[in-house]
Amino acid sequence: MSLLEISDYRLAFDGFDGTAAVLDGIDLAVEAGDTLGIVGETGCGKSVLARSLLQLNPVPPARVVSGRILFEGQDLLRLPEAGMRRLRGRRIAMIFQDPASYLNPLLAIGTQLVDVIRGQDSAAGGVVRPRRAARALAAELLAAVGLAEPERLLDSHPHQLSGGMRQRVLIAMALAGEPRLLVADEPTTALDVTVQAQVLALISRLVADRGLTLILISHDLGVIAQSCARVAVMYAGTVVEEAPTAELLARPLHPYAQGLLAAVPDLDRPEHRPSGIPGSIPNLLRPPGGCRFHPRCPRATAECAATKPLLRELAPAHRVACHHAAP
Ligand SMILES: Nc1ncnc2c1ncn2[C@@H]1O[C@H](COP(=O)(O)OP(=O)(O)OP(=O)(O)O)[C@@H](O)[C@H]1O
Numbered sequence: 416m417s418l419l420e421i422s423d424y425r426l427a428f429d430g431f432d433g434t435a436a437v438l439d440g441i442d443l444a445v446e447a448g449d450t451l452g453i454v455g456e457t458g459c460g461k462s463v464l465a466r467s468l469l470q471l472n473p474v475p476p477a478r479v480v481s482g483r484i485l486f487e488g489q490d491l492l493r494l495p496e497a498g499m500r501r502l503r504g505r506r507i508a509m510i511f512q513d514p515a516s517y518l519n520p521l522l523a524i525g526t527q528l529v530d531v532i533r534g535q536d537s538a539a540g541g542v543v544r545p546r547r548a549a550r551a552l553a554a555e556l557l558a559a560v561g562l563a564e565p566e567r568l569l570d571s572h573p574h575q576l577s578g579g580m581r582q583r584v585l586i587a588m589a590l591a592g593e594p595r596l597l598v599a600d601e602p603t604t605a606l607d608v609t610v611q612a613q614v615l616a617l618i619s620r621l622v623a624d625r626g627l628t629l630i631l632i633s634h635d636l637g638v639i640a641q642s643c644a645r646v647a648v649m650y651a652g653t654v655v656e657e658a659p660t661a662e663l664l665a666r667p668l669h670p671y672a673q674g675l676l677a678a679v680p681d682l683d684r685p686e687h688r689p690s691g692i693p694g695s696i697p698n699l700l701r702p703p704g705g706c707r708f709h710p711r712c713p714r715a716t717a718e719c720a721a722t723k724p725l726l727r728e729l730a731p732a733h734r735v736a737c738h739h740a741a742p
């Protein structure tokens with residue numbers, strides 16, 4: 416059994432101007448110990464999918480249309496809120512893009528970490544450790560994420576920290592509940608490039624040392640190539656291709672994945688300008704029928720407008736949803 420198994424997951428957002436079919440039949444499995452990257456253009460549903468794993472999309476407007484999200488054999492879509500609370504942070508933890516907005520500017524880092532640690536204890540239904548013990552663990556966690564002088568840091572406020580340090584604090588918080596699955600949604604997008612590389616290296620080291628399973632979301636294929644063994648490419652609410660990262664980079668089979676790769680500047684060949692993908696993602700209030708990529712696709716035929724292609728395994732562990740998949 417996979418650690419996480421998402422099948423035929425459809426999520427819609429109901430609004431005044433209609434229903435947006437934001438996730439359109441997601442199929443994705445993650446094994447324990449996997450490092451899976453999810454890549455795709457802005458608005459393709461990466462964050463909505465990530466938030467689905469913790470049931471953090473507001474209901475309404477969010478509405479589950481179909482599917483299952485099995486985590487450790489339990490269907491998260493049918494788990495009552497009390498069950499979900501026991502899971503959040505303790506089995507599945509999440510790191511978000513903007514570290515500043517997830518820290519309370521008025522409270523010392525130590526206070527916030529201690530609250531998270533004791534909150535996890537209480538959600539677990541066991542003994543809530545005393546503040547002093549929680550503070551000792553908080554200092555340990557800060558050291559584990561590579562922050563110097565953790566004792567002093569505990570008494571600092573968020574504004575006294577750099578963006579990179581704040582993201583490290585949030586990673587420490589995510590580790591507090593000893594989760595099995597870490598979901599990182601654009602964890603480095605708000606950071607300078609050099610700090611970005613350090614934080615990515617930290618995440619990779621923690622994943623390896625603690626035996627975590629990682630889902631890393633980014634619009635940047637380079638970030639994913641650095642940190643993930645496998646990658647899923649999303650387009651307008653569907654997974655269009657999924658493969659070992661090296662394989663996808665060397666031999667993408669979906670025209671969208673090929674376009675995405677062509678859009679990455681090649682530093683060794685600066686004279687080659689990235690070509691990009693003409694057009695933009697569809698309005699999900701009125702998504703195109705058949706393959707959602709067909710209006711932008713150079714290989715589209717009548718079949719593509721008529722029938723939605725399913726993910727098929729075309730090479731070992733390499734799945735593609737395209738009627739005309741080809742290198
Ligand atoms: N609470 C909400 N209510 C209505 N629509 C929403 C809500 N949250 C997300 N959406 C819609 O869902 C779609 C997917 O958004 P999502 O944030 O998942 O994209 P993304 O792939 O994470 O993009 P980015 O790379 O910019 O972070 C968008 O069209 C967005 O407008």
Ligand SMILES: [Mg+2]
Nearest residue numbers: 461462463601
């Ligand atoms: Mg997002």
